[in-house]
Every structure is written in C-alpha cells, then in structure tokens.
Amino acid sequence: MRVRNWAVAGFVVFMLASIMYAQFGRRGRGDEEDVPIPADANEATEFVFTRLRYPSYRGGSGMWGVRGSWSTDYPSADRHFMQGVRRLTRLHVRSLENVVDLDGDEIFNYPFIYGVEVGHWDLTDAQCKKLREYLLRGGFLMVDDFHGSFEWEVFLASLSRVFPDRPVLDLDSKDHIFHVLYDIDQKVQVPGMVMFYTGRTYEQDGVDPKWAGVVDDKGRVMVGICHNMDLGDSWEHADLPRYPEKYTSLGYRIGINYIIYSMTH
C-alpha cells in the first residue's frame, strides 16, 4: 500500500512537471542555450521582436493534441529574422528577442507581437480581454506555424472569444500587407523542417496555405494569420544549406511586410 501511494504521488508530480514544462519550461532551455547572446543585445531600439507566451491546449486526439507551444523555434528564428530585418530595412531593430504574456500590461509596450503554434493556444477569458484591448489600441498580432483543420479550430476557439463580433477574413493579394515593402504576388506554401521527413510541404491536412486576418473598423489588419505554413522555420533555418532558399526568401519577405505593415497602418 505504501509503495502504491508513492507511485501515485510520483505520477502526479511527473504530470505536473510535464505541464509546467509545456507551459514555461522551454524558455531559457533547449535552443536558447545553443544560441549566443548578441553583443548588442541591450541596445535600446525602436523595434523589438516580441513573442507571445500563451497557455497551450492539451486536449484533442492523436499526436497533434500534444505538439507545439509558444516557444517553438525560439530563439533562433527570432534572432535570425532580426538580422535579416536589420539588413533589409531601415528599421532600428534590437538583436535580442523579447517575450510577453497576456497576464500583465507589459504587452502594451510592444505594438507588434508574434504568436507561433497558435493551433495550441488556450487563452483564458482575462487573456482574451487583454488581447482584444491590445489590438483595439493599435497593437498587431502575427500568428504562424499552425496547420490543418484541428489546429485551426483550436485557434478559432480562443480568437472567437477575443473578437466574438469580428470574422476571420481571407486576405486578398491586393491587400497593402502584401505590398507595403515587397510586392508578394506569388505566394507559395512555406514549409517547416517536417518537409524533410514527410516529403510534403504541408502538415496534417493543411494542404493549402491560408492568408487571413481580422480587421478593425477601418479595414486595417489587426491579426495577420499565416495558416498552413511555417515562416518561423524559414527564418530559423535560413543558414541551413538543405532548406530551400526560395522558402526562406519568401518567409523573410512576408515577415518584413507584416512588420512594416504593423508600423504603417
């Protein structure tokens, strides 16, 4: 009986630790340890690439129910991408990324935030309210790297609580967001690293890339949705010889356009 109690307690502790790891554990671990801190990391700049930290959805079925979190590709994708932004634009960008959540007011200091794997986010009502307020004040959310119908539904489950009254719209190719710096007329699906294992550019049942958004009363995109693509991998693996240049190039152009759009509209 005593052994059984210890076993149950051990199992509970393991499960709690797993949850904690899933939520917060990868910050300060894993990839970050492999990526050196840039020398000018503390430079005060106009723009700071800011990642949204959110609680993950762990329901659902099959293997897709447990993958992904806010820290996917962190921080290599962020730092690689910022080097590209520095080189390709006049934007004064910090080399070191930043992370904010929806529990405090720090988010309001960063009018652009990037959410990854949002097919697994699960926002509380308070977080939905905070995100809505952030976006209505003029903040911009870019979401990326979530795939297929299941993750879309999970994404919408929280987004529809952020904006119950605003639909998700498909973005037309003529939208300013695709022309603000680069004219992105030929859009293709930007695959993640999984392409090397599956041989496909899509994941799950997300065959077609979806360029969507939630707009404000004046038609300005507040939430830029990049579904069925993995721009984060195209940034992170820009220096990986076997990752095709055409995807990296497109990924950078899309990312830069979204940032410039968020600073002009």
Added chain:
Amino acid sequence: MFELLFSYPARIFSKGDIVFLGAAPLWALGIAIGAAAAGLGLLIMRRTSLPMARRATIWTLQSLLAALLLTLLWQPALRVSSLKPQQNVVAVMVDDSHSMTTVEGSSTRLDQARQTLDSGLLQKLSDRFQVRLYRAGSGIERVAKTADLKGQQVATRLGDSLKQAAGEAATLPVGAVVLLSDGADNSGGIDADSLAEVRRLRIPVHTIGFGREKFDKDLELTQVELPARTLNGARLSAQVSFRQNGYANRKARLVARSDGKTIANREVLLKADGRTQTETLLFAAGNPGPRTIEVSVEGLDGEENAKNNSLRRLVTVETNKPRVLYFEGEPRWDYKFIRRAFEEDKSVELVSLLRTTPNKVYRQGVANPTELEDGFPAKAEELLAFQGLIIGGVEASYFTPTQQEAIKMFVDRRGGGVLFLGGRAGLADGGYNASQFTEILPVALPDRKNTFHRDPANTELTPAGRDNLITRLDDSPDKNAEIWKKLPYLANFQELGTPKPGAVVLAEALPTSKGRLPLLVTQNFGRGRVAVLATAGTWRWRMLNDHADTKHATFWQQMLRWLVLDTPSRLSVSTPKTVLSDESQAPLRAELRDKTYLPVSDALVEARMTGPDGITITVPMEPDPLNEGVYNANWTADKPGSYLAEVTARRGDEDLGKDLVNFRREDGVAENFGLEQNRELLEKLSSETGGHYYKPAEINKLIEEITFSEAGITVRETRDLWNMPIVFLLILLLRGAEWFLRRNWGAV
C-alpha cells in the same frame, strides 16, 4: 478754492502764458531780488544777539517777502486767447443714438441732455456765440431744436462725427465743440485720425457725460474671438470675453449655438465685479459652408440690460481639405499612430512618405499612382502645393540644398506650417545645425550629437501650453495641465537646446535625469509657422491608454490643424469683420501670389458681390501701392443680411485663383452694448483736445471756460495777477510768521 485764491480757474492758467508788463527787463528783477536778499543778509547777520539759525530764518522770511513785492512791481499778468463774442460758432453735438434712450431714474439720458440744453445752457451760449445744434450718430446732422432729437440713431461713432465737425470748421469759425453723450461708441473708441484732425484745428471739445458709470447688475459680452475660416470637421475654439457687475462668484452658462441649435454649453464661475473675464468654448465647426455662431452667457436673473449677453459671428467652414506631407526617415511607431490620428480627422489629407529601406519609399495617401513616386519633392512648386509639412527622423543631408531651400520657402514665403520631429537621425543628431533648417527652427540646437535618448520621459505643460490650441485636451487649463502630467511617459526624447527669442515652449519633457527639457516649441517664421516636437515616442499615449481614449488623436489632430489652418492659398480674401453690427462699410483685401508664392501685382482682380436680395455686382479690386500683391476694395453693405464676395484673379488668359468670403450686416445690435457711461472715453477726448469733461450739474463752469480757446476768431486778453487774493495772503503769512517767531524768541 483755486479760483478763490487765484481769481481764475486753473484751466485758464494752463491755456494762457504768464507775462510781466513792467518796463524793466526780467533779468533786472533777478538782480533786484538778489540785491535785496544780500542787503537784508548784511543787516540781519550783524545782529549777533540772535543765534545763527534764528537769524537765517528771519532772513529767509524777509527775503521771500522782498522777492514777492519786487515781483509785483514787474506787473505779472496772464495772457490768454479767448473767443470774440458773437463772432464764433459753438457746435453743440448731442448723441442721438439709441443708447441715449436708456432710462436713468425717471427720465432717459436724452431727456436729461435736452433738459440740460433747454434749462439755460443753449441760451447762455447763444448770448455769446453763434450756436449750431447737431445730432450725432454715425455722423452729424444739424437740427433746429432739441425736440428734434429722438434717440433713433442706430450707432454712435464719435470719431466720424468729430471728423465731420472738423470739416465744417474749415468754412466756419468753430471756436469749440460741446458734446453731450454717454460715450457709448460702437466703433471701439475714437480713432487716431479723427482725433488728430480735431487737434490740428485746435478746437477744444468739451464733453458732458450722461448715464451711470456702472450698472448694479449686468453682464456684458465684450468680445467673441473666432477664426473667420476653419476646416471641415475641425473643432473651433471661441475666446469669449465678458464683464459683469453684481454677480461675482455666481455661476452662469456659456452657450454656443449654430443656426439655433446648441453646439456647446458649459458652466463658468463669474469672477470679481468689473473685471474682464475670458473663457474658452470648444465646439465642432459643423458642415461646410457659412455658419452663424451665436455665443451667449445665460442663467442670470435681474439684469438691467439683457440684450448685451450674446454676440454673433460668421465662420466659413471650408470644403476643400488642406494637404499635409509627412516625410519619415525610418519605420517608427509614431508614424503609424500619427497616421491613425489623422485618419480620424475629416478636415485634412495626410500624404506620407516612409523610407522603409535605403532606396525605397513607401507612399500613403497619395492622390494618384504617380504622385511623389520619386520621393520627397525635388521641385519647390511640388512642395508648395501642400499646406503643411512634417519632417520625421531623417538626416538633413538626405535633402539636397534645393530641397532645403524649398522647405524654408515653404514656411517663409508660402506661409505653410512645418513640424520637425525628434529622432536618432533628426535635429542635432541629424546634422540640422549645418543645414538651412537652422534658420527656421524655433530652437538653437545643441552643437553635438547623441542628443536623442530612448529613455522614458514624463510631460508637463508650460503656462503657455495650458490653454493652447495644440495642447488643449480639456477646456479647463488646470485640468488640462493635470491631464498632461498623467499621460503615459514618452518612449524617448531629444535635447533641443535653447528656444530662440520669440519662440513659445508649450510642453516640457521630464526624463529621470537631465531636468526639464523643451519638448514642444513653436514660432512664427515669415508668413508661416514652425514647430518642433522633440520625441518620437508619443505612441505610448495610444498604447498605454484605453482604446476609447482620444487624447493622443486629439493632440495630433490639433497639431495638424495648427500647421495648416492659417496657410493661405495663392489668392486669399479677407474682411476685418464677418458681422457688421449697425455698420455698412466692408473693406475687402485680397492677397495674390504666383505658383512660387511671389506677389503678383499686375493681375485683374474682381469681387463678385452677392447681397441679401440675390443681386450680383462685380467690383474691381485695386492694387495697393504700398503692399505688393495686395488688392483692396470697399463694399457698402446697404441692407442687413448675408453677403458673399467671390473674388477671382486673372492675368491675360491665365486663371490665378478664386476665393470666397462671407459676411453679414446686422442692425439694431450695436446700441445694446456698452450702455454704461464711458467716462474714460469722454475724458480722454476732452483732455486730448484741450477741452474738459463736465457732469450735467457743472455746466456753469463750462459756460465760463468755453470762452478760452485758440480756435475760431480769438482775441488775446491780458489779465492782471497782482491783485490775486493769494498774493495778499502770502504777504500776511510771511510777515505774520516773522512776528510770531520773534515773539516766541522774545526778540520783539
């Protein structure tokens, strides 16, 4: 008392000259007095029985007496000019305006004036002079008797009336003017020209004042300042001035109505009696077109004159939107949020150029696909087409010398508004010190780099900024100052250096170190305006406030309107008053410039005047010989109602521009204002012309003193002064004092 001692009134002394009629020269009097004093000194000083101080006192008294007696021997007299009896005209002008029908006690002011004239003044004047009786209103008109005075003149213009009287003096020997009035002049006082004309003829104007100098309970609107033009969708700020008696510390309502509909309404606390109080009233301008704005103060009971509580003004809301060019050197958050603020504003068009990469410029708000496709305008004409300009964080060297010259010309010659923003590549850090911007900037920038800091800074308004059109986030200056203190901190700030003389600092930045720094500074330069805002971090006012908060947008919209509101078009027409209260003269002034905004003086400029009856008359506007590019015309609005002046300018076949100005004539209004006796004006008029102000009870003095004048046909009179009672009194005093002292000292 003066007259009792000196035989004549003091004013006669001031008009006349003191002369000595004795045969001996005046210098001999000085010698005689000196000799008498010396002789007395020798005699008195030898009497050693008295102490020195007492001998000196006696010597002084005796010397003074000797001097007085010797002076009398030289026969002092007063020489003064006086009007020859029956050979001069005295013009008696009675204010016959509506304000004179105000009841004072049991009779009107006009009744009192009539009574003053009929009870002896006219007769006594007629005994000595030819008297001409006039009614005064907008001018003067001769009347036969006082019964012809009806108090029906719609306005009082004392200056014009006096000028007319001076005109008559050219053909008549007018020796003096007597004006019976309450001083309620509707033209705001007597102009210098009219006064100079009367003074040149040396005609003394004697005034007799009627009416109370202060009402017990009354509030009067004295001024409503509103721009004649404004932008569509803009908010207007009316500066409302009023003065009251009997309602100190009471509350009243300040109300603005447009076409009968209330558009603003706020409570004001009335300050001390008799003091002019100025309050601000903000309201939306309304739809395009001419708008009649009526501002009134309401909610006071028992006023003695309730007709002076409201004033009307005409404001033309423009249909065309001024265009502002915003050039930003790099992507910045402020760029986005400034654009958003402008998108809420219907009154302006914002065209922006953003340098996204070293070689790419992103355009927003352009009129067509080719506009500004090569970036910042290379030609001055292209830039001068805009009304306002914002230069964001961009280094001065980005602009060619021609472009820098064009920016300077944009302010100086074109009359546009320019706003410079802080930034890592702006102002001192952007090399503006070594550019042509130095001249137009309202600050002397620091002569060093690294002046831009990405550190937080709070903001505070200066006294000048508490009630300024750009920085006003609340009608109350105190609340406004508090709001600014509580704004979220700026994301960054820049050291601006020293404000230039004439510049106005509206707001200051308060970083955690470095003390207080100028943040928002403005100044006029040439025909235009320049402002500098030493930050690119106002976006935090948007992101750190609730999404419904409008402070950030309001500030930027007001900033923008300040840039463009007074920017003239190539042809701009104006008239000094948009509402003519009981007056008919509407001077029109047009200023014409070419494409590079140089004055044009050889154009055909015409005003098509449309009056209230719908009839259109074309009036040529004449070039002003003293002001290049300025054309003038005078229009007489002979009927009450609305008038439209549509001014066009042509040179040959070239159309140089068109502009409109609206104005209204309203009758029966002016005489409701300024009903208290304006004694100050009457006294000033008298003293400036050598006359005197009298109360109705003092007319006997007037009859006596009116004789002394240098106008008309005069004779020089000499009046002895030796027999003045003061002389004998002095002799007695001097002798009596000596006797009294000697008695006390036991020296008698």
